[in-house]
Each structure stands twice: as C-alpha cells, then as structure tokens.
Amino acid sequence: MTILRTTLSLLLTAQAAGLAGSEEKPLPRELPPYGAERPIPALNLAQRTLPNGLTVWIESRPGFPRVTAFLAVRGGNAADPAEQRGTAGLMAGLLNEGTTTRTSKQIAEELQALGGELAAWAGPDAVFLSGSALSHRLPTLLNLLADVARRPTFPAKEVELAKANTLQSLQAQEAQPSFQANRAFNVALFGSHPYSFSSITPETVNAATPDSLRALHAARFQPNQAVLVLSGDLQVERAFKAIGEAFGDWQATGEGPKPLLSAPATCQRAFVLIPRPGSVQSTVRVGRPTVAATHEDYVPLQLANVILGGSFSSRIVRNIREEKGYTYSPGARASGLQVGGSYSIRADVRTEVTAASLMEIFYEMDRMGTTSVGEEELQSAKHYMGGTFLFQNQMQQALVGTLATYWVNGLKPGALSDFIPKVNKVTAEEVRRIGRTYFAAKDQTIVVVGDEAKAKLELEQFGPVRVQAR
C-alpha cells in the first residue's frame, strides 16, 4: 500500500490587490478585503491493487456518518459495436434488477435498510456503479455492490420491462428540446466516431436479449479493468478487509475492450436546425470537438471556459443575460474524455432573438483569441476554479466520482492535488492561445431546436441552414 500525501493550496494571496485591477470599475471603498488563505488539508489516499488486478483507492473522511463507493469498469457506450451502441447503458441499468442470490425487490429493500442507494449507468468510456450508505453498514454495502457487479442474472421479466420502459422513455424524451439538441450536436461534432453517441435507438433496444446482455456483462466486467474508490467515515484497514471479502475472489476471464481511436479534433462549420412545432424558444448549442482529459490544453481550456461562458460572471452570461435579457440560463462546458473532448455553449433564447444571441456568442468567442484577458478577470477566474473545485470535492459522491473518472481517463489520483497549481500557472497569453485555437467562431458548429419557419429565417442571416428531422 502506498499513501499519497499532497498539500493543496488555493494560492489566493494576491487577490485583494488583483481585484483592484484597471479594466473594471473600482469596488466600493467600504468593502472589506478577503481574509488570509488557509491551507487545504492534504489528500490522504490509500492505494492498493488486489491480486486479481482490481485497483482500490480509499480516502478516509471521519465524522460525517455516511460512506460512498464508486466502481468504474473500463468500456462504456463508446466501446459497444456501432449497431448496438448504448447496450452498455441498458446492461448497466439492469445490474440491480436481480442477481444469483437476490431479486430486484430484495436489492431495493436491503439498500433501504442500509440507508443506501445504488445506481449504475454507462458513460462513453466506462460503466459506473455508485453506492452509498450509513457508514456503519459499509461491509453490507460492499457485499451488495459486489453482488450486482459480479453476479447479475438479467432475469427475462426484468429485461422485458426495462426494454419496454426504455422505449417509452425515449418517446417521452423526444418531447424535450435539450434531448433533441444534444443528439444532433454530438453527431455534428463527432460524425462516425463512437463519441457521437448520445442515446440508444429503439432498434438497439429491441435487439437486446437477456443472453446478449449477459454476454456483454461477462466480457466487460473484469477486475483488472476496474477501479473501486471509497470515501467517508471508515477505517482504512477494515475497509480493505471488507473489500477483499466482497471482491477478492473475482477472477478475470478475458481482455478488456480495445482502445478507441482518437476522436476528431475539428468539425465542419454548419448551421443545423431541428424543427420542433410549438417551441417558444430556440434551444441553442454552439461548439466543436476539442481535446482529451489528459491533453496539456485541457486545464487551460477549463480556465478559459470560466472566463468565456462557464460561470455567472463570464462574458457570455453578462452579455446575453445581464445586459440583453435574451436568456435565463446560458452556460458553457469544456468536457474531456479518454480519447477526445468537446466544447459546448448552450442557451435557450426566445425565438425572435436567435440571431442576435448567436451574434453576441460569436463576438465573445472571437474576442477570447483576439484580445488578452485582463489581470483581474484572469485572477478572478482562477480563484473561482479553485474555490468551486474545493466546493465540489467536499462532497463524498463528487470526490469519489472525480477520482474514478481520473482512473478511467488514465490520470493518477495526484491529478486532484495538481489541478489548482496547474490552473494558477496559466498566463493571459495562454488563455488567448486557447481562444484562438478552440473558440474561433468560424470553427464552431451550431445546432438549434425550435420553431421551423422563424428560427430558419434567424439562422439564414449567417448562411445556409441544414434542416433535419433529428
């Protein structure tokens, strides 16, 4: 076992001076300065690899009486064959619907008795299982988690119900503009690469059988292709003992999924319109493919995103919400996966300001590459990233989720401690380079879900519009 000890610090010491930067109006004289920074306690992660290859990371956090466990198994929806894409998600959803020793109902009732929850789903690169419980019930939680991960039976009746419900859920989701927008956006960005996947199709649902799900599970769930991350009020050695009992005799029976080819790094500029009768808003997506979570640009891209659209004080939010009143909930996200990533700006705007909103978004995107960010804005974004990173990782669920995702993406747990120092090293010139490289308006794809006639006229102000059903 090795123990990783690293001290984190937000390094916010110069912030009061930073806030008095030149490009913004002065702050009120009476406003008190920020206080002294306090160091963040060291991450104290215990790491061990079981003889069967299962990686285990444990972060003890005494006091608050709950524990969370996250199991990630390599190979998600993107690892499914093209014509069966999304079957991993269907399989994941059925893990807690019956095992060799428990029925679906018994699993639900046992979890309830632990004060617990257990969910399973598939991302592009992995299948995730997340369980939580009152801390004194950790051994039972691990036993249940191991049972659903290792011995699911995919009972015929449960598979039938899940298939019927998935088909109807798809129908229900078709009514949501965000669902339609995300689907078209992913396809526009990633083309035939598996990252273009956003939702299972009815054909794929219909083709699934208990046998095909069992086979997929057997192929994917290998201990040497998995990580188990725990956090909460626990004793590390006792937790390792309980993990050994629940997962120790899990044996590998095959290879993990083949690595994916790199995802596209660029896309064609296009204006895509998905007609939605009765829409009173245009649901807008603007973005492009970017880089994987391990790429050196990933952290600077996150920081540049805070400045452009990823925070309330960001340029796009201030512009199209606080100045123009075009929208309630604009936002932006830089997402990094194992072999690629994407940048996306989203906004729901009233139909008649669709073009006006896009014009402002394009302006703000281009400005990131053509002018340098001021010192106050840069420092503020760094503090915001540090603070929100700390905020999220206060929560057990977020901490173990972050760590498990690091493992999937090929990052070491130390990346958690390195994140804030890396953010703090980014310069204004680097932000501008990121802007030029990833935010130029001419390189973005635009997807709009909305009123066909009105939104088309709005979009045609920028060029040809591709109208497509989905």
Place this chain on the structure above:
Amino acid sequence: MRLGFLPCFLLGAALLAGPSETKLPAWKVPLEVKTLPNGLTVVVSEDHSLPTVGISMVYRVGMRLEPKGRTGFAHLFEHMMFEGTPVAPKGVFDRVIQGGGGINNGSTRYDYTNYIESAPVSALEPILWLEADRLKALDFSAKNLKNQQEVVKEEIRLNVKNRPYGSWWLDLPAAAYTRWETSHDGYGSFEDLDRADLKDVEAFHRTYYTPSNAVLGIAGDVKPAEAFALVEKYFGALPTRPKPAVPDLKEPLGTAEVRQVKTDPLARVPALAVAWKVMTRGSRDHAPAAVLAELLAGGDASRIYLGLVKGKELLLEVSGGLNFPLGNAWDFDGQTMFGLFSLYKPNADADKVLAGLDEIIANVATQGVPAAELERTKTKMLSDFYSGLEIPLYRADALAKAQSLWGSAAQLNEIPRLIEGVTSEDLKRVAVTYLTRANRTVIDYHLAPVKP
C-alpha cells in the same frame, strides 16, 4: 412554534433508549444561535474539516405573501436582489464572490426566499458585507428591472412553456386551493410581471427585507464567536422595522375530489399529477406524514414504485413526496401537500392508476405497516436527512430555514427522533385522515390529437 413538536419529542426520546436503534449513528449538527438587538437571528455551525464556509440568508417571505394581483412578484424581486445597490452597483456582487472563489444563488418558495453562498473562508467577510448591503437598500433602477423582467420570462419559457407538463407543479395548487395566496401562479403571468414597477420593488423591500424578518446561517471553518462578531460588525447598525405578520392561510381538507384533464401539445407520453392536502407544519401528524410519503413514494423500495412501476406495470416513472417538488418534508410552514408526478404507460389510464394508488393507500390504512418495512423506511430517511447536511452550505441553509420557519434552528437536530417516533398506528391514522379521495386533486395530461 416549538410546542407543536413536544409530544413527539417525548415519544422519540423513549424509543431511542430501545436496543434496536443503538447501532444507528447519532450524529448532530453543532449550532449556536444569537439574535441581534435589531432582530436579525444568526445561526452558526462550526466545522473545521475544510477551509470553506456556507452562508444562507433566509427571508420569511415567499410566493404566498406576494402582493395580490402581482403573480410572480416575490420571485422577480429575488432576481432584483442581485441587480446592485446604491453602494455596490450591478456586477459587484458576483464579481466579489467569484473573485473570492465562491458561488451564489437564490430561490423563492411558498414561505421563504433564500440567498446562498459557498466559498473559501477567506471570502466570508466580503460576503457578509454584501448581504448586509443589499438588505439595507437596492439600486431601484428601471433599466435593471426591465432586464430582469425579460430574464424571468425566459426562465418561465424554459421551465414551463417550452417543456412538456412544465406547469404541473403550478396546476396542482391552483386546482387544490381556493385562497388567492395559496392557489395563484407563483412563477407569474407575463402580464403581471410586465406590470411590476419600481414602487412595488421598493415597497416589498421595505416591508419584508428587514433584519427582524431574516435569519442568517453560517456554517464551516469559523468559530461561533468570530462569526457573531463579524455579523455584529456588518449588520448590527442596520435599522429594524417590525417583523411582518404571517397570516394563517390554511384551508380545510377537500370535501370532493378535484379532477381535471389538460391537453399538452408538447407531450409525447401522458402524465398524471396527484396531490393530497395534508397537515400543518409541526402538528402531531407532520412526522407521520413525512414517513408515510417516504414509504409510499421514496424510491425503488417504496410501495408505489414496487406496486405500479413494477407489479402492475402501469407507470413508466413516478416521483413524489411531502412538500414535493418545491422542498422537502421539513422546509415549509403552514400547510403543504403530498404530491406525486408520474408518466403512465399505453396500457394504463388515469382511472387505473388512481385505483392502484387507492389500493396501496387502503392497505396501509387498514393493515398498517410491517415493523421491518417501517424500520428500513426510517433508516433511509435518517440517511437522506444526513445527506442533506453533508457540507457547510447545506447546513447553513437548513439551520437558517429551521430558525425562520419553525422558530428554532435546534429543531433540526430533533428530526431523527421525530422520524424514529412514528408508529404503524400513526401511519394508519394519517392515511385515513388525509389520503382520501375527497381530499385529492388529480390532473391528467393528455397528448394533443395527432394531425393527419
């Protein structure tokens, strides 16, 4: 306000001594409470595990107290609280909090409006200054009001008008209650929102945004004495006005079922919303109703999930609870509802779903609940209750709401005992009293006919 809980306390304390509960963790939120001479009550909960703080400023005014004929005004006003003050113009608030590594938000509910921040502890002092500053006065600017009228209308388009069943949580109280205060659309009609003017904003601020009507919760890496001193420094000199009276708005239980059918042109799958008016906050039926709601609708082991999603396979999905969806079983005042929202399947219709619900309710009402099921339902509630207090922000907010709505932050730590004290007989009584057909409101959302 505390008295309503007393019988439950005693019962809870007696049960806690029993052997079966000894294994459950008995975790409590530390807290200290102080009221300033101007009436501002401050609740502080220390936790030094990470250098962060959570802050929640709760005002005892919500949708139920907005001016008559001004639907959506309390929420529009909440937006105006972020639009600057005479001293700190628009933009300063977010700039200072973001620059300090923090996040912030606000929300408007039936009985309260809260403003929350979470940040590294180094930003505590500027944040307290900002909260005091906007309690003192706002920048009553026509330009900013116009801007936020547009933003709020976009919010309503996004959350109500452009999504299927977007109005269900507004439709239920509209159908179930008769008083304007409890039945009106708290998000607001566009006509009313457009009519709001600066005089309304100023009057609302003057009436409800006064120290005596506010509670400030602070949790995290700060000692209570330090926190109280900072609050004294920034809020102590604020003048006070009397705390506005809270009218009694409760209505009798229903005497005849209210049932409506609505056509939703955006929906592709039909839906059913059902609600029952229930007891008032702090009554002896409160904790039993909370436990019953969990037993019926709280996740994959609940009776409605097992009976109608599984079992009869009538529902595609269902969610629900006490005070659902605008809060949890504890953060309300006055009267609330036990509400359910479900999508139903092609083989189902409203009558079949309601018959299924009636059967499930009748079973509890006549048979009670087996001890093991009751026990694990309570364990899950306890665990969820703890989850809701995991980080300083949640603690500050829950404590401030308990102080504002219940008159006692310390009551928060009594919730585990209130839950523990609930018996099978209590559940029978509550099912018989409230979950009746006569007291039920049902809204059935049909699809628009397909155009040829």
